[in-house]
Amino acid sequence: xxxxxxxxxxxxxxxxxxxxxxxRRALAPIMIAVGCIGLAAAILGWKLGVVxxxxxxxxxLVVAVIACAVAFFLVRRQAIQAGELVWSPPAKRVVHAAxxxxxxxxxxxxxxxxxxxxxxxxxxxxxxxLGMLWLPLGWIILYGCALHxxxxxxxxxxxxFGWAFISGGCLLLANGLPHxxxxxxxxxxxxxxxxxxHQAYGVYLYLTExxxxxx
Amino acid sequence: MNPEPFLNLDRVIxxxxxxxxxxxxxxxxxxxFTELRDTLSMTDGNITTHIKTLQQAGYVGVTKSVQNNRPxxxxxxxxxxxxxxxxxxxxxxxxVQQTKSQI
Numbered sequence: 389x390x391x392x393x394x395x396x397x398x399x400x401x402x403x404x405x406x407x408x409x410x411x412r413r414a415l416a417p418i419m420i421a422v423g424c425i426g427l428a429a430a431i432l433g434w435k436l437g438v439v440x441x442x443x444x445x446x447x448x449l450v451v452a453v454i455a456c457a458v459a460f461f462l463v464r465r466q467a468i469q470a471g472e473l474v475w476s477p478p479a480k481r482v483v484h485a486a487x488x489x490x491x492x493x494x495x496x497x498x499x500x501x502x503x504x505x506x507x508x509x510x511x512x513x514x515x516x517x518l519g520m521l522w523l524p525l526g527w528i529i530l531y532g533c534a535l536h537x538x539x540x541x542x543x544x545x546x547x548x549f550g551w552a553f554i555s556g557g558c559l560l561l562a563n564g565l566p567h568x569x570x571x572x573x574x575x576x577x578x579x580x581x582x583x584x585x586h587q588a589y590g591v592y593l594y595l596t597e598x599x600x601x602x603x
Numbered sequence: 604m605n606p607e608p609f610l611n612l613d614r615v616i617x618x619x620x621x622x623x624x625x626x627x628x629x630x631x632x633x634x635x636f637t638e639l640r641d642t643l644s645m646t647d648g649n650i651t652t653h654i655k656t657l658q659q660a661g662y663v664g665v666t667k668s669v670q671n672n673r674p675x676x677x678x679x680x681x682x683x684x685x686x687x688x689x690x691x692x693x694x695x696x697x698x699v700q701q702t703k704s705q706i
Contacts, residue, residue: 394698408630477631
């Protein structure tokens, strides 16, 4: 009696179990929507003159809440249209994986917001340095960590996308202080990472998802 | 070769479609009917028949609810189903080991 069929059955079981753990909602519209919000917020923040460190942090926290709400609305709509659970086990896994890094980002933001008024403004303007230069880079790095962790339950290169945030944030941190307006720099990097990066990844997902359907 | 593991394989699970359904449900606490159907690329009729067989064997529980005014059918493994699936996988592993030891 040949046992090859048994090995094949085990392989099939393994593959299906891995597939069941993956989150299968279309991510392209979510990425493109979040990218649009990020880019619009960066331009609006700069145009509105959101230049004080505390205002800058609170402004971007509000933007993050709006982006999360829009992403949840899109996920919910997809699930309802497909006749599937909104809060499905893979969705829970993705959220649980991403939460620690995101919670750390939120906690650091709140601490920095509380600490800022007590910092000296001269001679280095530590408040601007901490609130508008280091904190955004911390957000970018921690967001990358969240994407990478969630990527274990998401298909299609999410972990590489997470690494792009982590490495980009670290490179900018190593690059030191900008030689121009800190507010412009801060809104610029937020728009680049949370706006353009998401849009580029969303377009990539959209094009490759279309190919998969065609295949 | 000892044929005992093969003879002990659960005939309810040892069918391509039902084994696939059991594998998906074993990896997740519950799964909707449409998710199962889409993941396995099965027809509604085919998957309904397999789920009915698994339900009659006491391996799968089916829950019907309403989500946003739309009916939602979710399936999950019962305790007996989880135990039967575990036994099935262990027997497959035994068969693979036996084959390897003969080579």
